[in-house]
Every structure is written in C-alpha cells, then in structure tokens.
Amino acid sequence: MATAHIAAEPGDFAPAVLMPGDPRRAERIARTLMPDARLVTDVRGMLGFTGTVDGKPLSVLGSGMGMPSITIYAHELFAQFGVQRIIRVGTAGGISPQVGLGDVIVAVGAHTDSNMNQQRLAGLHFSAVASFELVRAAADAAVAGALDGQPTHIGMIMSHDHFYLPNSDPGWLPRLAQYGVLGVEMEAAALFGVAAEFGKQALAVLTVSDLLFDTAAQMTSDERETRFAGALRLALAAAHC
Ligand code: HPA
Numbered sequence: 001m002a003t004a005h006i007a008a009e010p011g012d013f014a015p016a017v018l019m020p021g022d023p024r025r026a027e028r029i030a031r032t033l034m035p036d037a038r039l040v041t042d043v044r045g046m047l048g049f050t051g052t053v054d055g056k057p058l059s060v061l062g063s064g065m066g067m068p069s070i071t072i073y074a075h076e077l078f079a080q081f082g083v084q085r086i087i088r089v090g091t092a093g094g095i096s097p098q099v100g101l102g103d104v105i106v107a108v109g110a111h112t113d114s115n116m117n118q119q120r121l122a123g124l125h126f127s128a129v130a131s132f133e134l135v136r137a138a139a140d141a142a143v144a145g146a147l148d149g150q151p152t153h154i155g156m157i158m159s160h161d162h163f164y165l166p167n168s169d170p171g172w173l174p175r176l177a178q179y180g181v182l183g184v185e186m187e188a189a190a191l192f193g194v195a196a197e198f199g200k201q202a203l204a205v206l207t208v209s210d211l212l213f214d215t216a217a218q219m220t221s222d223e224r225e226t227r228f229a230g231a232l233r234l235a236l237a238a239a240h241c
Contacts, residue, residue, distance in 0.1 A: 013059045048061035092184060101208055116189075
C-alpha cells in the first residue's frame with residue numbers, strides 16, 4: 001500500500017536500499033548497476049528503482065536534502081516496505097587535514113547540531129552510530145582493494161542543519177577537525193536515528209566533494225563520477241553483506 005511519500009506496493013523494495021540525496025543520481029545509479037531496474041515510485045519527483053545486482057535484489061531511492069527529508073523516506077521504508085538496511089551514498093565537505101578531495105569516508109557515527117534525535121528520547125544526547133556489520137563490510141571491501149588506491153577514511157562525521165549559516169561561529173570547523181571529525185554533510189545522523197528506532201541497519205558512504213578549508217580545490221566532472229563509483233562499490237558491499 002502506498003504511503004504518504006512513496007507510491008509503491010509491498011514487495012516493491014528490496015531489503016537493501018541505496019539512498020543518494022539527488023533523485024536523478026538515484027536513476028543513474030539504478031541504470032548503471034541494474035539492467036533490470038524498474039521504477040517503483042516517483043512521488044514529488046523522488047525516483048525509486050528496484051532490480052538486481054549479480055542476482056541479488058537492490059533498491060535505490062533519492063532521499064532529498066537534509067535530515068527531515070531523509071527521515072521521512074527512511075521511516076516509510078522501514079515501517080511499511082520491509083526494508084532492513086539503508087546505505088546513504090552522498091557527498092561531504094572535508095574538514096580533517098587528512099582528508100583529500102575525492103577521498104571516501106565510511107561514517108561510523110555522526111555528531112549533529114540537529115535536535116531531531118533528541119526529540120526521540122526526551123532530550124537525551126543520542127549517539128548516532130552506523131551499523132557495525134555494515135561498517136565492517138565496507139571497510140573489508142576497501143581493504144580488499146575495491147577502491148583501487150583511492151584513499152578511504154573510517155570515522156566520525158558531522159551532520160549539520162544549515163548549509164548556509166553566515167553568522168556561525170568560525171571556530172567550530174577547526175574544533176571539529178581537532179576532535180577527529182572527517183567531514184560534514186546533512187543527513188547521516190538522522191538516518192542512524194531512524195534505523196535505531198526500527199531496529200534496522202544504516203550506513204553512510206560519502207565522497208569528499210569539496211574541502212571546507214581550501215575552497216579553491218575542485219574536482220572535474222569526470223573525477224566526480226569515477227570517485228563516486230568507488231564509494232558505490234563500498235556501499236554495494238555493505239548492501240549485500
Ligand atoms: N556542508 C558543506 N560542504 C559540503 C556539504 C555540506 O553539507 N556536503 C558536501 N559538501
């Protein structure tokens with residue numbers, strides 16, 4: 001039965017779902033990985049596809065940008081469509097000096113300035129962590145050479161609410177870097193919270209698309225695609241572990 005934001009039927013989604021922010025990227029991922037991909041939902045242009053990779057079922061659905069948006073889709077997937085694991089595949093701004101443009105980050109957990117998770121547990125400072133099993137599968141794939149030498153970092157990220165915040169404290173990024181945070185994005189902490197609510201699994205595999213301390217650093221569009229393909233291989237290893 002369709003939900004408020006997903007016009008699909010029970011059984012239309014695979015147990016594992018990859019979630020990029022951009023629905024057009026969801027379509028590109030689906031068509032690249034799955035010759036048998038079929039469209040299962042397109043409410044509000046948020047495209048979702050299901051097919052198989054090497055005989056194993058997989059779905060890909062856009063999440064939109066920000067924690068409220070990914071929370072809506074993840075909630076409906078877990079609650080109504082039998083989904084067991086969601087792997088966010090997206091981009092992050094690098095903040096750690098160890099992180100370079102195009103590197104891959106496997107997030108073990110996400111600090112956040114959002115209070116979406118606190119609202120779940122009456123003000124408790126919830127620790128938003130990824131599924132250990134999925135982290136291990138992605139890490140094992142990286143160690144086994146899935147990325148062809150592309151650097152991979154496994155550690156903490158920060159999920160923030162504001163992409164543009166002109167009056168923010170200019171010191172917070174260096175402080176986060178000092179505390180070992182690798183990069184900044186806008187969805188993972190909430191995704192980890194929804195997965196915990198439903199007793200399901202979640203992971204975020206991120207490609208570093210820009211460096212917040214070096215705004216001149218840019219990737220070509222070719223680099224973006226090849227680097228993103230590397231992250232996708234780790235995400236697939238987690239999806240089907
Ligand atoms: N913030 C800053 N830079 C970024 C982000 C973000 O959320 N995502 C990718 N680059």
